[in-house]
Amino acid sequence: MVVLASTPAVDHIPLLRSPDPGDYFAGMPVVDLSSPGAPKAIADACERFGFFKLVNHGVPVDTMERLESEAVRFFSQSQAEKDRSGPAYPFGYGSKRIGLNGDMGWLEYLLLAVNSASLSGACPVPACAVFRAALNEYIAAVRKVAVRVMEAMAEGLGIAPLDALSAMVTAEGSDQVFRVNHYPPCHALQGLGCSATGFGEHTDPQLVSLLRSNGTSGLQIALQDGQWVSVPSDRDALFVNVGDSLQVLTNGRFKSVKHRVVANSLKSRVSLIYFGGPPLAQRIAPLPQLLGRGEGEQSAYKDFTWSEYKKAAYKSRLGDNRLAQFLK
Numbered sequence: 611m612v613v614l615a616s617t618p619a620v621d622h623i624p625l626l627r628s629p630d631p632g633d634y635f636a637g638m639p640v641v642d643l644s645s646p647g648a649p650k651a652i653a654d655a656c657e658r659f660g661f662f663k664l665v666n667h668g669v670p671v672d673t674m675e676r677l678e679s680e681a682v683r684f685f686s687q688s689q690a691e692k693d694r695s696g697p698a699y700p701f702g703y704g705s706k707r708i709g710l711n712g713d714m715g716w717l718e719y720l721l722l723a724v725n726s727a728s729l730s731g732a733c734p735v736p737a738c739a740v741f742r743a744a745l746n747e748y749i750a751a752v753r754k755v756a757v758r759v760m761e762a763m764a765e766g767l768g769i770a771p772l773d774a775l776s777a778m779v780t781a782e783g784s785d786q787v788f789r790v791n792h793y794p795p796c797h798a799l800q801g802l803g804c805s806a807t808g809f810g811e812h813t814d815p816q817l818v819s820l821l822r823s824n825g826t827s828g829l830q831i832a833l834q835d836g837q838w839v840s841v842p843s844d845r846d847a848l849f850v851n852v853g854d855s856l857q858v859l860t861n862g863r864f865k866s867v868k869h870r871v872v873a874n875s876l877k878s879r880v881s882l883i884y885f886g887g888p889p890l891a892q893r894i895a896p897l898p899q900l901l902g903r904g905e906g907e908q909s910a911y912k913d914f915t916w917s918e919y920k921k922a923a924y925k926s927r928l929g930d931n932r933l934a935q936f937l938k
């Protein structure tokens with residue numbers, strides 16, 4: 611209480627206990643995408659955690675670093691300049707407000723529409739051609755990785771065809787989003803044992819999310835017993851999250867991972883996230899190849915389309931259990 615009253619900078623932003631070194635996720639699965647064992651390792655990680663670290667993914671370091679520096683350049687502009695790229699909804703620059711239902715975090719961001727393998731031409735933000743080129747180069751590369759990862763998931767699940775999952779993000783009209791998050795250092799709370807919430811706990815509604823961040827930690831995931839663990843940062847790796855839609859497609863075999871970001875008091879964090887979603891009309895239901903197997907295994911979910919789920923998600927608060935209303 612005292613902390614809140616004396617730190618107007620973080621007014622309305624929920625506080626979290628600062629992570630300590632013992633919170634690090636010792637058992638994090640690390641998957642080498644170039645190894646023959648990748649499909650099995652990916653399926654295993656998705657079942658246990660809904661999350662893994664991916665190395666040897668093939669996105670060139672230059673492509674990641676070029677986009678990071680363009681992002682840093684964008685966020686270092688004056689507030690008035692950045693606000694010219696707002697509002698965040700449907701797409702553009704936003705600060706502190708996340709979504710439309712009152713969630714707040716210690717961050718600023720760009721929310722961008724992706725069409726096929728690049729920024730949508732209908733998304734005028736960012737205006738800078740160099741930044742757009744860096745985004746397009748990165749998006750094309752990371753989307754290829756998403757496709758390889760989803761193919762490996764199908765292989766790891768033992769289902770055919772290989773593109774049973776990946777076809778949903780490569781299909782015409784697939785609903786892909788790209789997000790650039792910047793968490794400035796939150797000096798006001800330094801040494802107080804608590805930290806500002808950067809991005810509050812949530813699951814991602816899409817199929818998969820692929821995240822790359824600079825060397826600043828802050829991402830935490832919840833294990834299945836509810837314990838929060840910190841993900842050690844690695845600027846060369848990608849981190850893959852299972853989203854709600856993939857949980858449904860696998861009838862709950864893969865777990866949609868709850869995650870959040872804790873703002874650092876000293877260093878800024880920049881993250882680049884590709885969210886792979888299906889076309890709006892795509893039915894989200896357990897794959898018949900998976901249901902056919904178990905003794906009379908039934909779908910655990912009501913039938914819905916991505917459009918229906920997305921609409922419900924955008925009406926919800928960040929931390930809501932969005933899938934609950936779709937459980938049978």
Ligand SMILES: C=C1C[C@]23C[C@@]1(O)CC[C@H]2[C@@]12CC[C@H](O)[C@@](C)(C(=O)O1)[C@H]2[C@@H]3C(=O)O
Nearest residue numbers: 708709710713814815923924925926927928
């Ligand atoms: C509070 C919200 C922000 C969010 C839309 C929502 O109503 C619930 C889901 C949130 C989320 C999480 C993953 C992605 O960052 C995101 C773009 C998405 O598709 O769902 C955000 C939404 C957002 O920031 O608008």
Ligand SMILES: O=C(O)CCC(=O)C(=O)O
Nearest residue numbers: 789791809829871881883
């Ligand atoms: O910025 C991050 O590191 C994670 C943010 C996130 O989970 C999201 O944008 O959905």
Ligand SMILES: [Fe+2]
Nearest residue numbers: 812813814869
């Ligand atoms: Fe997320």
